[in-house]
Amino acid sequence: MHFDEYKKKTIFVTGAASGIGQAQAIAFISQGANVLGMDLDAVGLAETAEKAKNATGHFSSYVGDVTKENEIISAIEKANGLFGMIHILLNTAGILDNYAPTLETSEELWDRVLSVNLKGTFLVTNQILPQMLKQKHGVIINMASIAGMVAGGGGAAYTASKHAIIGYTKQLDHDYIKQGIRANAIAPGAIQTPMNAADFAGDGKIAEWVANETPAGRWAKPEEVASLTLFLASENADYIHGTVMTIDGGWLEK
Secondary structure, three states, rough: OOHHHHHOOEOOOOEEOOOOHHHHHHHHHHOOOOOEEEEOOOHHHHHHHHHHHOOOOOOEEEEOOOHHHHHHHHHHHHHHHHHHOOEEEEEOOOOOOOOOHHHOHHHHHHHHHHHHHHHHHHHHHHHHHHHHHHHOOEEEEEEOOOHHOOOOOOOOOOOOOOHHHHHHHHHHHHHHHHHHHHEHHHEEEEEEOOOHHHHHHOOOOHHHHHHHOOOOOOEOHHHHHHHHHHHOOOOHOOOOOOEEEEEOOOOHHO
């Protein structure tokens, strides 16, 4: 899959130190894009940079927290200083809640999950959207989940956060579509990433069960989500607005 349109474009990716965010960063860099990756994991960001060093695009990183506005602003200033205005935003940073039902969800856990998954998406978007509006063009892709569409993909906090991300994405696109903004969400199912490492721990029975429950019979690789992102952010997807693209091996068809 090759997209000439990404050469010299500036992409801002949150959660770029591992998993889907890292795969997205590398996919766009391989297409000649300039990517600023933001994450709290400095070691993971260095790994992303190492994986991207022979690509045609460029990667730079900022170690920061998507729940802290001042750190977001600093990351954006670094991206603008190195690469210019941001064209595409990938809000991919997120955390799990260990499938905790509401009575096992502390206020602290609830606030943390909603803060990273939902508030982080809101804060980063609100800092980058103005420069997209100035350009009269911008693409925003938020990371939802099948847990944003059905129960069982997470616990009370995670499921609530992902449902909210879908609603936020639809409203975001509705509000700014006539000003050149295109917002969509991706809803992955079982993707083998470090965030899901616990499912593969020990004898891996949980991971095996998930694969068996997935009609496709397997977990997906983060690179598969990155490939979908390349298409969804491209001009080929210009008429796709405010939608949720599932990539779940048929999980929702059950």
